[in-house]
Amino acid sequence: MRRLRVGLASWAHVHAAGLARTLASLPQVEFTGSFDETGAAHDGPSHASLDALLGASEAIVIASTNAAHRRDTEAAARAGVHVLCEKPLATTIADALAMIDACRAAGVQLGVALPVRSSPAVIALKEAIDRGTLGRIRAVRGTNPGQYPGRWFGDPIEAGGGAAMDHTVHLADALRWLLDDEFVRVHAELGSFLYGLPVEDCGLLTLDLSGGAFASIDCGWSRPATFPTWGGVTMHVVGERGTVDIDVFRQSLTHYDDAAGVTRLIGWGDDLNALMVGGFVDAILAGRPVPISGEDGLRSLEVVVAAYRSAELGRPVSISEVA
């Protein structure tokens, strides 16, 4: 079996360690190691520069800060290396468009790391919707709340925003895919209430889709430090012939740990990162389009940009006003 040579660019993102483990474990991947701009050492080969990593790789997973995605993607495109970029694709629509153009011009593929579409529960929902089992879908109440990730995630420059920038795109992307539709209008209420950050840590988006359905996304870093897990992804889906509740990370054991003095949930469901990265790699190896493209990443970023505009103006904002 041919394996794809894949490296990890940057350890800035909280997902980096999990992505490195995933790359090291996937049978269809030859992990080429990583580049860490801080110089820290990690498992697997460490490269002294991004160019060195790119020279050893056919594809890279980019886990740098949100604001650095464009720089790293353009470097990969110049080197003829495919890109799987952490979400959100970029912090501005201009950056996202430049990344899409650079990859297209270089003949490499650009994918976005959005694991929710890989969830078996979400895939089952997609199949039920496509079969018509639920009738026409009229509304979805989605939640993707989490604990505050720390690091640079509360930095308006490096992250490009706060909780809305961090969490909105997972469900925005999943909803576009599930409903086979596009968002047309966004309303948002945002606030910085919990951690004294210069960016929002609480947010509620209300969205219209072109086909008439509406949806909401709770994107807050509203999970307390004592919450038994990092957060979660849920959808309450209202169709004309049925209602569905999805809880992507529900499959877990509850661990009452006296030694650590905490209660934690230990997930035992499928490894969504492995499914997501595996799907990207399989597409590159087969010469097919990657499952979640740069254009997909741009569409969900537009929702985030419109949300910030809505919160600023105090009214719903059309996607066409920001795209």
Next chain:
Amino acid sequence: MPLRIGVIGTGFAGSTHARAAVRLPGAELRAIAAATIAEAEPLATELGVRVAPDVPSLCASEDVDLVVVASPTYLHAEHVIAAARAGKQVFCEKPIARTLDDARAMVRACEDAGVRLAIGHVVRFFPEYRRAKELLDAGTLGQAAVATLTRGTLSVGATRAWYLDAAKSGGVVLDLMLHDLDVLRWWFGEPARVYGKRVADRGGLEYALASVRYDDRPIVQLEASWAEHAGFRTTFELRGDRGMLVHDSRAVAPFVVQSPSGAAGAAVIPAPTLRETPYRRQLRDLVERLARGEPPLVDGREGLRSLGLGLAVIESADRNDVVPWTVPA
């Protein structure tokens, strides 16, 4: 002398209040009226009280001090005003009315007659919502940052067609979301603005979301659904800067029955298994307040304000725009 009670309406609300009134300390259930004598008879027979042939005669009854109005929403104004003009104290099921004009006329009629008007926002008597209020007021949760409240049931329309006529009932927003809008006003005070979305298929699906913003904080989401086909469910999450409370009515049943024929009675709203139901607490609280000469916990003006907030959600959904909240006079 006990407070003597007459009940108008024998639907879910009317029968619940009538049953709560039986053997209530300081009160006596005396009479029941409905749209027709035949509709009133089964409940009156069950509870051993007389049938009043119609609403005017119930209101005129010498042996009734408090009239409980649990007729369809669009008839509340007519029945409350009739009771007030007959000099009766009045308890009216929520929503106070279908329109603010009706609600204002009801408040005025009760004030002119010098009688009390109580509105049945019963969730203020549900212990899980009361405990949350206590923890909020004590500062245990810190300052409220975000809250989510949901309320769903299967469609009630098949048995009571007037519910499906939004002009008469106000649909799922005034039926279910109104409870949580009232809870918000009770917990947090008056919000700054609302943004609503709804599915309101005549005779079919009804579902609504609302994004409610306070000046500064909190941000609140409300969901109301008549598409909760597995039966009645309420949830809330309340996050303050010092902690979070989570409630799910599906996760708190201390008494669960299974039978070989399958679950029965999913359409019935289950009260928590408590020594005293929230409905009975609500009525007992009113009886005690009236005996002491005190105003009800939720009076007509309070019910009018919560109705106004429900109507603002509907207006927002219909206009696709944010509606600033100004407390109606």
